[in-house]
Amino acid sequence: MNEGMEIFLNEGEEKSEKPVKTGKTEELEKTGKAEGLEKPERPAKPERLDELISKIDKLLLDCGIKYSGIMNLYTPMEAAGRDHAVFAACEALNNAEWLKDRLACISIMNRTDVCPLEQIRLDDMTEPSPGKLKYYEAYYKKSRKLAHGIVVDEERKLRDGYTSYLIARKYGIRPDIYEALAARPLRKVVRGRHVLPENGTWKIKSSKRYSWTYSLKTAVVPGDILKVQTKKGQMYICVDRIDYVTGEEFCAEHSAVMKHMKKRLKV
Structure with missing residues (x-):
C-alpha cells in the first residue's frame, strides 16, 4: 500500500472545469473545481504549468517522492519509508499556499495484485470461527463480492483478510491483495x-x-x-x-x- 500517488491540477488560476495532470500537460475530463478566492482588481499572471510542475517536483523530492515519468504518477524513493513519505507529501501539497487554487485532488495508489493467492503464507494463522466464516460467505453468495481484500507483508505472510482468503480459494475467485510492511501498523x-x-x-x-x-x-x-x-x-x-x-x-x-x-x- 502507498506505492504511489497521482496529482491533479486545475487549469489556470481561477476556477476551472479542466484539471490537468502533472508530468504532462494533457487535459482530463471534468473531475472537480478548486475553491477559488475573491478575484483581486489586478490579478497576477497565472503561473505557467511547466513552472508549477517543476515546483511540485522539487517539493515532493524533499519528502522522498519522485516523478515516475509516467503520466501524473509519483512514487516513493525508498520502499521501506513509503508510508511516511506519501503522508508527508500529501501534507506538503495541501499546505502549499502557491497551490491553493491549483490543486484539484490527490489520489493515493495502492497495488491490488502484489502476489498470486497461492504464494500467500499462512504462518501462525488460526482458523476463523464457523459463525464468522459463514457470515462472510453469506455476503459473498448474495453479492458475488468479497467483503474486503487481503493484506500481506513484504514476505507474503498474511496480515489480514483470512476469511477473504478462504472464500477466494473455495470459489476460485481473484481477490484484491495488498502489501503492508510488517513493521508498520x-x-x-x-x-x-x-x-x-x-x-x-x-x-x-x-x-x-x-x-x-x-x-x-x-x-x-x-x-x-x-x-x-x-x-x-x-x-x-x-x-x-x-x-x-x-x-x-x-x-x-x-x-x-x-x-x-x-x-x-x-x-
Whole structure:
C-alpha cells in the first residue's frame, strides 16, 4: 500500500472545469473545481504549468517522492519509508499556499495484485470461527463480492483478510491483495454514510461518506450498521465499503468504531 500517488491540477488560476495532470500537460475530463478566492482588481499572471510542475517536483523530492515519468504518477524513493513519505507529501501539497487554487485532488495508489493467492503464507494463522466464516460467505453468495481484500507483508505472510482468503480459494475467485510492511501498523477502515432509525428500519441521512477504523471481534460486511463517535456525538453509519490503511500517520487520522449494532441495511 502507498506505492504511489497521482496529482491533479486545475487549469489556470481561477476556477476551472479542466484539471490537468502533472508530468504532462494533457487535459482530463471534468473531475472537480478548486475553491477559488475573491478575484483581486489586478490579478497576477497565472503561473505557467511547466513552472508549477517543476515546483511540485522539487517539493515532493524533499519528502522522498519522485516523478515516475509516467503520466501524473509519483512514487516513493525508498520502499521501506513509503508510508511516511506519501503522508508527508500529501501534507506538503495541501499546505502549499502557491497551490491553493491549483490543486484539484490527490489520489493515493495502492497495488491490488502484489502476489498470486497461492504464494500467500499462512504462518501462525488460526482458523476463523464457523459463525464468522459463514457470515462472510453469506455476503459473498448474495453479492458475488468479497467483503474486503487481503493484506500481506513484504514476505507474503498474511496480515489480514483470512476469511477473504478462504472464500477466494473455495470459489476460485481473484481477490484484491495488498502489501503492508510488517513493521508498520495496519488498520481495517469502514467507510459509510450516516443513518437514522425510523419505523423499525434505517434511513440514510445524507450522501456524504465518512470513515472509521474497525477492530471489533464481530464480523463486518457492507450493509452493516455501526455506532460511531462524531464531533456531534454518537451516531450510526451504514457501511458502504471496507478498506485498509497503513503507516502511523494514516492510521492516526481515524477514530475507532464503538459498537456493531448487529443490524443491516441493503446497499
